[in-house]
Every structure is written in C-alpha cells, then in structure tokens.
Amino acid sequence: MKIALLGYGKMGKTIENLAKQRGHDIVIKTNKETGYDISIADVAIDFSVPDAAFNNVVKCFKNRVPVVSGTTGWLDNYNKAVSICNEEQGAFIYASNFSLGVTIFFELNTQLAKMMANLKDYNVSIEEVHHTQKLDAPSGTAITLAQSIINEHPAYQKWNLNTETAHSIPITAKRIADVSGKHTISYSSPTDSISITHNANNRQGFAQGALVAAEWLYGKTGVFTMKDVLKIS
Numbered sequence: 098m099k100i101a102l103l104g105y106g107k108m109g110k111t112i113e114n115l116a117k118q119r120g121h122d123i124v125i126k127t128n129k130e131t132g133y134d135i136s137i138a139d140v141a142i143d144f145s146v147p148d149a150a151f152n153n154v155v156k157c158f159k160n161r162v163p164v165v166s167g168t169t170g171w172l173d174n175y176n177k178a179v180s181i182c183n184e185e186q187g188a189f190i191y192a193s194n195f196s197l198g199v200t201i202f203f204e205l206n207t208q209l210a211k212m213m214a215n216l217k218d219y220n221v222s223i224e225e226v227h228h229t230q231k232l233d234a235p236s237g238t239a240i241t242l243a244q245s246i247i248n249e250h251p252a253y254q255k256w257n258l259n260t261e262t263a264h265s266i267p268i269t270a271k272r273i274a275d276v277s278g279k280h281t282i283s284y285s286s287p288t289d290s291i292s293i294t295h296n297a298n299n300r301q302g303f304a305q306g307a308l309v310a311a312e313w314l315y316g317k318t319g320v321f322t323m324k325d326v327l328k329i330s
C-alpha cells in the first residue's frame with residue numbers, strides 16, 4: 098500500500114520502519130497540516146498532536162483516503178469526525194492504544210468491571226505511566242479504561258485526574274523518562290487487592306497494531322474499531 102504518515106515523530110518513524118518491512122511504500126511523511134496531496138495515498142496513518150488530528154482525519158474523509166488515527170487528546174471532536182466520515186463515505190479507525198495486547202487488556206478490564214459491579218468493599222483506581230514528552234494527561238488509554246468501567250460499574254459516574262471524589266475513578270498520571278506506556282487497574286478492599294497491568298516494552302506494538310488496522314481498512318467504507326479488526330465479539 099501507499100501510506101501517508103500524518104505526524105512524523107516518534108510513532109511516525111517507528112511505523113515507517115515497520116511498514117517498509119511489511120512491503121509498503123511511504124508516499125507522504127509530514128509534520129504539517131498543508132503542503133502535500135493526500136489523494137496520492139492508499140491509506141493514511143495519523144499519529145500527530147491533539148490540535149491537528151481532527152483536521153487531518155477530515156482531510157482524509159473528504160479525499161476518500163481511509164485513515165487510522167492513534168493521536169490522543171482530541172476526542173471531544175470524535176463524534177463530529179464520525180459524522181463527517183459517514184457523510185463523506187470515508188473509512189476510519191480510531192484507537193487510544195493500537196497495541197494488540199491492549200485490545201485484549203480492554204476486554205479484560207470490561208469483564209473485571211462486570212465481576213466487581215456488586216462487590217461494594219472494593220474501590221477502583223487507575224495508574225498510567227508514560228515518558229516525559231507526552232503532551233496529554235491522563236493518557237487516552239486510561240480514559241478508555243475509565244469509560245469502560247463507568248459503563249459497567251454502578252458505583253462510578255466519572256473519572257478524576259490525581260484527585261479522589263465520590264463516585265469517581267481516580268486516575269494517577271506519572272511521567273518518567275523513556276517509559277513507552279504502562280497502565281494498571283486496581284481494585285482494593287480492606288482485606289485484599291486485585292490488579293491487572295499492561296506494559297508496553299517499546300513502541301513496536303503500537304506501530305504493529307496501527308499497520309494491521311490500516312491493512313484491514315484499505316478498501317472498506319465506514320467507522321470501525323480494533324475489535325472489528327481483531328474479530329473480538
């Protein structure tokens with residue numbers, strides 16, 4: 098496939114290397130909103146910055162270029178992007194975390210929240226740890242995890258960053274040099290605790306998942322998730 102990399106930072110470069118190994122051509126790599134013709138690409142992969150992602154994906158929809166976006170911190174505009182994608186008959190996959198392991202971890206989190214829903218002695222909390230260059234907090238992954246718990250567990254209605262309030266899931270965000278991404282969900286009672294953790298050893302897993310998604314999306318129309326790509330029901 099001819100791939101456009103919208104965002105050529107840490108992730109763009111990791112995806113470039115892996116894409117070439119998988120036999121793809123990189124026809125655009127950019128750190129800007131303008132100055133290229135997106136229509137020459139078969140598929141676009143956006144790992145840019147929160148302020149740029151919406152415009153980047155909309156440009157792809159309007160040019161009928163399927164687009165995979167992993168940029169976090171712009172989800173206030175996600176529903177608007179979905180509407181434009183559907184109007185323009187575009188193709189779109191967004192994931193706060195493209196790692197195949199995290200896609201499974203998201204399912205474990207949902208199942209665990211269901212099992213804990215009636216156990217009133219346990220309080221849930223989320224911790225995320227990332228490298229010090231990360232622009233957004235909490236991570237997109239932590240927000241996805243929190244939202245799934247809120248959907249399944251009647252005791253929780255919202256999440257809070259670094260503070261504890263009633264009916265809220267406390268998320269702690271830590272920034273430590275060179276950490277690719279670590280997420281832990283803990284349920285603690287006065288007598289014991291249960292935790293599940295996903296740790297990204299490097300950025301390869303995010304790049305692999307984004308490329309698997311891009312390969313799957315090519316030739317399709319519509320809005321999909323990684324559950325569709327990996328056939329998780």
Ligand SMILES: NC(=O)c1ccc[n+]([C@@H]2O[C@H](COP(=O)([O-])OP(=O)(O)OC[C@H]3O[C@@H](n4cnc5c(N)ncnc54)[C@H](O)[C@@H]3O)[C@@H](O)[C@H]2O)c1
Nearest residue numbers: 104106107108128129130145149167168169193194195303
């Ligand atoms: N979903 C996932 O699996 C996943 C994994 C890793 C990172 N991320 C997210 O992806 C994003 C990028 O991460 P990164 O580590 O590569 O960051 P980075 O800062 O290394 O790279 C982002 C790049 O985007 C460029 N950019 C700025 N404006 C742009 C525009 N208008 N169009 C295109 N590019 C533009 C910047 O110059 C920079 O080079 C972040 O939001 C991060 O949270 C998601």
Ligand SMILES: O=C(O)C1=N[C@H](C(=O)O)CCC1
Nearest residue numbers: 169193194231236237238278
């Ligand atoms: O490095 C980052 O930035 C990451 N961002 C995503 C998030 O916010 O959840 C995924 C993990 C890496």
